[in-house]
Amino acid sequence: MSKRLDRWLQAKKQGEKQVLVTAYDYTFAQLADQAGIDGVLVGDSLGMVVQGHAHTLGVRLEQICYHTEMVARALQNALLFADLPLGSYEESPEQCWRSATALLRAGAEVIKWEGGLEFLEHLRFCAARGLNVCVHLGLTPQRLRQWGRFQRQGVDAKDASRLESEALTLAEAGARFLLLEAVPAALAERITRQSPIPVIGIGAGPHTDAQVLVLHDVLGLSDPPPPFAQSFVDGKGLLGTALRDYAHAVRAGTFPQGRQTP
């Protein structure tokens, strides 16, 4: 087991919160790493925040590989997670393994996919071959076409107890991480308390072992950010001002100045 992975498992035992953020390129991955973020996820959210689509459904495996390679070059300490996009893993355990190994070759250390018990055989097959798997449960954006809209999961008692037993079965079957998206805080707390593996939350309340956010939400670059996210800086305002100042300086003839010319 890698030192970085072991740090996450020790943190769970010691009750220390871990922090994960998405990143898609070298510069921002390096910023996250140097800021002491514990894990970086190359998420298929890149379909929205990098490619400009309204959803993640069109993201292709080779695109995640491309971004994973950039991010891998930047990380010194953070654990590198990467997403299997829609269509790259569902067919069979073998397809899942092939796609996962493409991401490993690109530098990923943990492979995340959306879905639970329907991929139990995929999980067993991949875990038996040493793959570190993060299972994404609750709201899984790749199901958008099935659901018609994004909706919170595990809200009624029956669905909550299904999710709870699913999470624990997946942990027993060899998953290394669980990621819970948009589920009630009380449910996420119950799962986290019972789970032997780290539970990462997004829109799942404060009790999970770790939190993840999309980088563009953290930096105030999303329009609008989801209700459960928080911006920690007004990135749009700040960067917009810098770009306007640059344009103004060129137009006013104050940039470039003589001393800036080689």
Ligand code: KIV
């Ligand atoms: O694709 C992604 O960025 C994700 C996170 C929102 C968890 O799956």
